[in-house]
Amino acid sequence: MSGGVVSGGGPVLLLADDRPTSFSRYAVRALPGRLALLRFAAVRREMCDKYLRETAHLPAFWVREGVPLEAEVRRYEEWSAAALPAPPDRFCNPSEPRQAVAQRFAELAGLPHLTRQQVRWVRDKHAMKEKFRELGLRTARHARIACAADVERFAARCGWPLVLKPVDSSACVDTFRLTGPPCLAQVRFGAREWMVEEHLGGTEWEVCGIVHDGQVLDAWPSAMPCRPLDIVDGAMNANISVATAEGPPVDLRALLQRIVTGMGIDHGYLHMEFFLIDGEVFAGEIGVRLAGCEITANHGHAYGFDVFGATLDVYLGRRPALRYGRRRCAGDLLLPLPRSGVVRRVTPREELLRIPGVVDAVLTVGPGDPVAARRASHNASGYVHVTGATIGEVERRMREVLDAFVIEVAPAAHLTGPVAAGHRTETRET
Structure with missing residues (x-):
């Protein structure tokens, strides 16, 4: 946790903050005294030191690694009551990778949030595409897979090329366009959940x-x-x-x-x-x-x-x-x-x-x-x-x-x- 003051009229925003962005810097300028930061110690190494210095004047609550989230929310509520003139009543999470934990934190803290089902729809890409189809939208044909043999069975139905990705990927990390079975050698199947989908043109x-x-x-x-x-x-x-x-x-x-x-x-x-x-x-x-x-x-x-x-x-x-x-x-x-x-x-x-x-x-x-x-x-x-x-x-x-x-x-x-x-x-x- 770090110091700072939240004051002034209007809503107070708790902003999940795991990296410097143009939006987070805008919020710092636009909400003097009405902004608090929610940060996760698990990703501290991903935050550049310059940005941490730029925002050192703001109140920030650091969620500890390896501690039950319910306990961290209780600690947050104690911190908020003691350190802030007005507790945050609104919440924003701009981060894709932190979506599940940030929204769950907001839920436990009684702030506006996405439900766990909504998070699943917008983070689990297989569940997302199933929801799209339920809503009457066309999508690429797709399937959850666990190994190279699953991919080849899917290819036998849909043909090559294919797109392979973790269901929770972002920024194309570990996402591959596969043109045939030899491409599977570059993929390390393991603890993450994977999906495959047909490659769309257009x-x-x-x-x-x-x-x-x-x-x-x-x-x-x-x-x-x-x-x-x-x-x-x-x-x-x-x-x-x-x-x-x-x-x-x-x-x-x-x-x-x-x-x-x-x-x-x-x-x-x-x-x-x-x-x-x-x-x-x-x-x-x-x-x-x-x-x-x-x-x-x-x-x-x-x-x-x-x-x-x-x-x-x-x-x-x-x-x-x-x-x-x-x-x-x-x-x-x-x-x-x-x-x-x-x-x-x-x-x-x-x-x-x-x-x-x-x-x-x-x-x-x-x-x-x-x-x-x-x-x-x-x-x-x-x-x-x-x-x-x-x-x-x-x-x-x-x-x-x-x-x-x-x-x-x-x-x-x-x-x-x-x-x-x-x-x-x-x-x-x-």
């Missing part, structure tokens, strides 16, 4: 939305120049919010509303992936949490409004006024992190900002920093926000950024521990 899209009082207030589509499974193999890592007529010919708000109603979601931020095949929608996956990378921020740039403020409103129990400004396309391009080691040189932020269309640039590493590359869709050395009139213009400008961007990483075979495992640079889920 165009893959994303859509985000916010929910207040069970109603989807709006839906914002994103184009993906490259699919996530291509990204982890080296393709351009980008998402483009489309606030123009180039969006998919789908009633996205109605799509999200069907899921929100079917799952009984009261409020929050939604992030969904879907496929458009010959005019038909196939539901991919959905999360009830903020989108990863800088996708949420893209919507603010594309629609000309305070997207983080609107998101914060729904978690505080308020209906936001969605007043949009200029409409355009805007995307986040994650800058490459090609290898593990020590950064020797990286293109300065000022140079990136001079490239046409670049409206913001953030470098999360600098010369002298130890870094660890990972096979994950959030693997990056920073990001830029790029705007343009069309999807094509944004993508061309992103490729100009990649042509100009240079990062040199020298080998560092001596690196061990959290840095070598990839935990000390800032990471963003997708």
Whole structure:
């Protein structure tokens, strides 16, 4: 636990905080005196020291590792009563990996939360797809599996290629496209639960939305120049919010509303992936949490409004006024992190900002920093926000950024521990 003061009028938010994000930094600025942090000691090594210093003034409750959650909630209630002028009455968990434990903590603490069934629908990808089908949505054919033989039996029915993933995966970690039986040699089946699904063609899209009082207030589509499974193999890592007529010919708000109603979601931020095949929608996956990378921020740039403020409103129990400004396309391009080691040189932020269309640039590493590359869709050395009139213009400008961007990483075979495992640079889920 750490010190700080919660004061002032209005709701007090308990924010589950397991890594630095643009949203968490916004909440720190927007809720002076009305924000407390919920942190988990089990992932302390994943939080960069700089961010911990930035937020040291805030009240933070650390959930200990290996202690029953019921006992930790009792300790939290004692801490809250003793350390805070007003206890939190609202809750937000932006993290995909911490969804189950964070929502269970909120339930035990009497805060607004997702039920255990809702968590299962949005975290267990097999249960999620079964729920989609129950709601009348098309999905890829899929099955739970436990070994290579199960995969081959599924392939005998559905054919290759296939997609193999843990049922609780995020950021494409341990997710593979399999083109035939030899690919199974790279998979380590074990304690995790696995599933397999047919590989879908067509165009893959994303859509985000916010929910207040069970109603989807709006839906914002994103184009993906490259699919996530291509990204982890080296393709351009980008998402483009489309606030123009180039969006998919789908009633996205109605799509999200069907899921929100079917799952009984009261409020929050939604992030969904879907496929458009010959005019038909196939539901991919959905999360009830903020989108990863800088996708949420893209919507603010594309629609000309305070997207983080609107998101914060729904978690505080308020209906936001969605007043949009200029409409355009805007995307986040994650800058490459090609290898593990020590950064020797990286293109300065000022140079990136001079490239046409670049409206913001953030470098999360600098010369002298130890870094660890990972096979994950959030693997990056920073990001830029790029705007343009069309999807094509944004993508061309992103490729100009990649042509100009240079990062040199020298080998560092001596690196061990959290840095070598990839935990000390800032990471963003997708």
